[in-house]
Amino acid sequence: MSLFVEYHLIQNFAPSNLNRDDTGAPKDAVFGGYRRARVSSQCFKRAVRLQAAQQNLVAPQARGVRTKKLLDLLVADLASKGRSDAAPRIKIALAAAGLQLDDKDRTQYLLFLGQGEIDAFGALVDSHWDDLAPPAITDDKKKTKKEAKAAAPDEVVKKAKKLLDGGKAVDVALFGRMLADMPEANQDAACQVAHAISTHRVEREFDYFTAVDDKGDADESGAGMIGQVEFNSATFYRYAALDTGKLLANLQGDQELAQAGLAAFTEAFARAIPTGKQNTFAAHNPPSFIGVVLRHASPLNLANAFEKPVTPRHDQPLTAQSVAALAHHERQLGAVYGDARDQWAVLDLTGAWPQDQGQAVARLSQLSDWVQAEVAARRGV
Incomplete structure (x- = not known):
């Protein structure tokens, strides 16, 4: 009904x-x-x-975040856990999920993610820290999205794809979202x-x-701006x-x-x-x-x-x-x-x-x- x-x-x-x-x-x-x-x-x-x-x-925890600065959020999250220089590993994990960053390390479009999804990405990188040790290609801007994704172990790729489930965020559930590169994560x-x-x-x-x-001086009559x-x-x-x-x-x-x-x-x-x-x-x-x-x-x-x-x-x-x-x-x-x-x-x-x-x-x-x-x-x- x-x-x-x-x-x-x-x-x-x-x-x-x-x-x-x-x-x-x-x-x-x-x-x-x-x-x-x-x-x-x-x-x-x-x-x-x-x-x-x-x-x-x-x-x-049940709210959503609309941002292009996902990398910055994850770097701050992992820094609070004592993980320094996390950006290269995060990039590999994001690529494994199908998320690509531009030359300014921003996502290509605004993402609408549940806070639970963001936390889950941080936990994934933290738990697979050694597996995500970056090869040289992560800092090469000419490397393709496919090559960056290939740098992640298969287990990480499988887990990363499953993370984008809306995160049980109320505002994402209410207003929906569209991720252009990942229609399976649309809501x-x-x-x-x-x-x-x-x-x-x-x-x-x-x-x-x-x-x-x-x-204004005494001889300056009128407005300073109109x-x-x-x-x-x-x-x-x-x-x-x-x-x-x-x-x-x-x-x-x-x-x-x-x-x-x-x-x-x-x-x-x-x-x-x-x-x-x-x-x-x-x-x-x-x-x-x-x-x-x-x-x-x-x-x-x-x-x-x-x-x-x-x-x-x-x-x-x-x-x-x-x-x-x-x-x-x-x-x-x-x-x-x-x-x-x-x-x-x-x-x-x-x-x-x-x-x-x-x-x-x-x-x-x-x-x-x-x-x-x-x-x-x-x-x-």
């Missing part, structure tokens, strides 16, 4: 530039024929990972995150600013769908860790705020509405509730209007595509969500507890 946990958030941000495009302007998109503010899914996923780490929602994401879009039409605004030279920055203010609809069965499978059947991952994602997704231009705008605005629904048939993104943009009114906030539109669209869509077993829980600060449309909670911690309990009851997770 499929079981999806969906997250539907309405979040109003004050003037800000949370996610910039290549020109420095806030990202946007045309939806329903109207320009909307947008924050990319990648931006929010990174904010979720940062929030989970900062709040220690997941143990360090399909258990969680899909949509680009956040504004529920209403948005226009860009410009802030012309000046800065004064504190040490410039401009683009920004907007918008009420966003945010959406994510989490496949509980896939999460459990990605975490190698570890039910306790899957439960912890559910709780951590619920908390971190609600609290996640992108860091872009925050020193300029300080747009630390939490969601006004968080709705979580357990779906049994298939996920349902409710963004089309805002295909016709919400229109500002003097007597109602955009957040309340957006929540009401979301509830109306859910009734329509759920009646056609939903399942009788689907169940909602909501944390609603607007008062616009119908009382008969799910269970109301007063705190984010209660919502997290509800998600864990309901998923456990339905899936045994």
Whole structure:
């Protein structure tokens, strides 16, 4: 039986530039024929990972690391174990696993590895220290990847290939990864995150600013610097769908860790705020509405509730209007595509969500507890 946990958030941000495009302007998109503010899914996923780490929602051993500096991490790890000059041996072990370094000793692309995988590589080099004694070819930049791999004993090659199993890292399990040279180590994401879009039409605004030279002479009038920055203010609809069965499978059947991952994602997704231009705008605005629904048939993104943009009114906030539109669209869509077993829980600060449309909670911690309990009851997770 499929079981999806969906997250539907309405979040109003004050003037800000949370996610910039290549020109420095806030990202946007045309939806329903109207320009909307947008924050990319990648931006929010990174904010979720940062929030989970900062709040220690997941143990360090169950986290992932995105980096090109794998060699540096392993050198530091082995140095802490008393192993000096480990780099040549590490390079052989990495080549045995299919990972090649460039001329700057960085991996060819960003790797998304579980901390457990990184620790396992360090342990492999440590336990096979003598077997990985480097021949002269390891410092020859012209040697091929195949030749470097051949420098490792067969036993090390077999072990190295088995290390890339996701490391039971919650964020790797949630968001997945692709390793171009090693498709067998790819991991399909258990969680899909949509680009956040504004529920209403948005226009860009410009802030012309000046800065004064504190040490300017008396005859130096005017600003020491001038410039401009683009920004907007918008009420966003945010959406994510989490496949509980896939999460459990990605975490190698570890039910306790899957439960912890559910709780951590619920908390971190609600609290996640992108860091872009925050020193300029300080747009630390939490969601006004968080709705979580357990779906049994298939996920349902409710963004089309805002295909016709919400229109500002003097007597109602955009957040309340957006929540009401979301509830109306859910009734329509759920009646056609939903399942009788689907169940909602909501944390609603607007008062616009119908009382008969799910269970109301007063705190984010209660919502997290509800998600864990309901998923456990339905899936045994």
